[in-house]
Amino acid sequence: MRAPWIHEQWQKSGWWSILARPLSALYGLGLHVSRHQGLQKKQRTQKPITPVIVVGNLYVGGTGKTPVILRCIEALRARGWNPGLVSRGYGTKSSKTPAVGRGQLSADQFGDEPAMIAQKTDIAVAVFSDRHQAVLALQSFDPSINVILSDDGLQHWPMHRDIEILVEDNRGIGNGLLLPAGPLREPAQRREQVDAITKRITDAKPKPTRVEQLQVFCEFRLEICTLRHLQTGEIITPDSFQAWRQSQASLLALAGIGVPERFFAQLRTLGLHPDRTEGLADHADLSQTWLSEQPESTILLTEKDAVRLGTLPWSQTHLKRVRQDESDNPDLLSTHAQLCQDARVWVAVADTQWGDDVLFDWLDARLHDIRAQRQ
Numbered sequence: 001m002r003a004p005w006i007h008e009q010w011q012k013s014g015w016w017s018i019l020a021r022p023l024s025a026l027y028g029l030g031l032h033v034s035r036h037q038g039l040q041k042k043q044r045t046q047k048p049i050t051p052v053i054v055v056g057n058l059y060v061g062g063t064g065k066t067p068v069i070l071r072c073i074e075a076l077r078a079r080g081w082n083p084g085l086v087s088r089g090y091g092t093k094s095s096k097t098p099a100v101g102r103g104q105l106s107a108d109q110f111g112d113e114p115a116m117i118a119q120k121t122d123i124a125v126a127v128f129s130d131r132h133q134a135v136l137a138l139q140s141f142d143p144s145i146n147v148i149l150s151d152d153g154l155q156h157w158p159m160h161r162d163i164e165i166l167v168e169d170n171r172g173i174g175n176g177l178l179l180p181a182g183p184l185r186e187p188a189q190r191r192e193q194v195d196a197i198t199k200r201i202t203d204a205k206p207k208p209t210r211v212e213q214l215q216v217f218c219e220f221r222l223e224i225c226t227l228r229h230l231q232t233g234e235i236i237t238p239d240s241f242q243a244w245r246q247s248q249a250s251l252l253a254l255a256g257i258g259v260p261e262r263f264f265a266q267l268r269t270l271g272l273h274p275d276r277t278e279g280l281a282d283h284a285d286l287s288q289t290w291l292s293e294q295p296e297s298t299i300l301l302t303e304k305d306a307v308r309l310g311t312l313p314w315s316q317t318h319l320k321r322v323r324q325d326e327s328d329n330p331d332l333l334s335t336h337a338q339l340c341q342d343a344r345v346w347v348a349v350a351d352t353q354w355g356d357d358v359l360f361d362w363l364d365a366r367l368h369d370i371r372a373q374r375q
Contacts, residue, residue, distance in 0.1 A: 038157025056154030062258015075360035089127030256280030
């Protein structure tokens with residue numbers, strides 16, 4: 001599957017970048033006005049006591065923010081912190097107040113990525129278009145939270161932030177131009193203002209982290225480590241899945257993420273060659289009816305896709321709790337109950353590999369300094 005032509009254009013200064021530059025100039029003007037208004041609004045609001053870490057990108061689309069957030073949550077907890085998460089909640093219905101919760105959250109109400117993070121980590125999540133209000137709602141929901149991660153939000157200027165982590169991939173900044181002539185949501189010079197830059201790589205081991213002046217630079221890889229059967233919660237390795245799959249007729253791999261081909265390439269690297277791949281739009285709705293109509297004997301999804309179908313069985317213990325919740329509230333997870341009737345569906349579970357823990361030790365030290373200054 002080839003990448004959409006626009007992504008190819010964004011990697012070079014071709015005919016599209018020339019024709020679209022007037023539109024990029026208008027986008028830049030709108031961005032300047034939005035930034036000015038956002039900063040003015042931030043000046044009128046009180047800085048939250050809880051430190052806020054923004055994890056975002058400049059390159060539009062998927063660069064790997066969610067895996068970085070998941071690793072940050074794990075690392076911060078290991079260092080004694082109690083993190084919470086705020087997000088815009090892409091694709092959710094507009095609301096006048098933040099949606100707040102933890103654990104088994106609905107993707108329809110909270111968005112696929114926040115719901116997946118909550119289900120995997122049991123972290124408290126607040127979703128709202130105004131992230132400053134989401135931060136306040138999260139603090140009220142759980143006063144024990146002592147650090148807040150923002151899923152995206154580099155360009156949400158009204159929100160106070162203490163640390164900014166930029167996530168990039170091998171596309172870098174493309175042709176360096178703003179949308180739509182290029183892929184950037186902000187000028188490339190914005191890279192110089194963030195506190196840390198994490199780069200997702202694919203073809204090598206992550207290099208050791210380096211610190212230059214006031215910025216941290218590190219690399220990570222995202223690798224599929226296990227596969228989970230959505231009906232039973234059974235966990236197997238990619239090698240075991242490949243051996244089991246030899247007795248199956250066909251395999252469909254589908255991905256509704258920023259760069260679907262990246263997922264398909266990972267499967268091929270592991271020797272799991274799909275008979276058919278289906279790249280969906282990022283955050284696309286995944287219909288249970290459509291899924292049931294697919295002819296393949298095995299269907300393999302990403303975690304982000306699977307969460308839109310209901311609650312994921314991360315373990316046998318988790319699955320028992322899900323079924324108990326269903327018995328207490330049948331409507332809560334009815335989608336999951338329907339999905340469990342389809343024994344063909346497996347979920348590819350990925351994890352990040354880092355060169356070292358320097359980024360997370362640095363975060364820990366920065367957070368302690370911020371907390372000391374506000375006490």
